[in-house]
Amino acid sequence: MANNGYGYGGLLCLDMETEERANRLMNLLQNYSQFGFMAVSLGYYETLMSCSGSSTSSELNNEEKELAGISPGLVRMSVGYVGTLEQKWNQFEKAVFRLQDFGLLNKN
16 A cells, blocks of 8 residues: 555654653654554554554563563554655654653653
8 A cells, every 4th residue: 555645654663761651652643643543553554553562562571572672662653654744744743842842752
């Protein structure tokens, strides 16, 4: 599946370090900037996101997660093909700036 405006969707990962911060980011992305939807599976044409450590990789123990590079705050996002790339980027930035306003993200 592809969008003529920018091609195929892609996968983006962001390590928020803690599950609490990951959930805060996903909540803002879904409910504040309408970037995408929280889900346990990333297979859909809309943008979906999940906190891998507590969802898709929850069957792994902590040592296995560490070996795989899955931190408690790892957010995986499957960027869908609905909308334009510019729109998705603006929605993502809007949520990140909001996190910075809350002091939950370093401004560097």
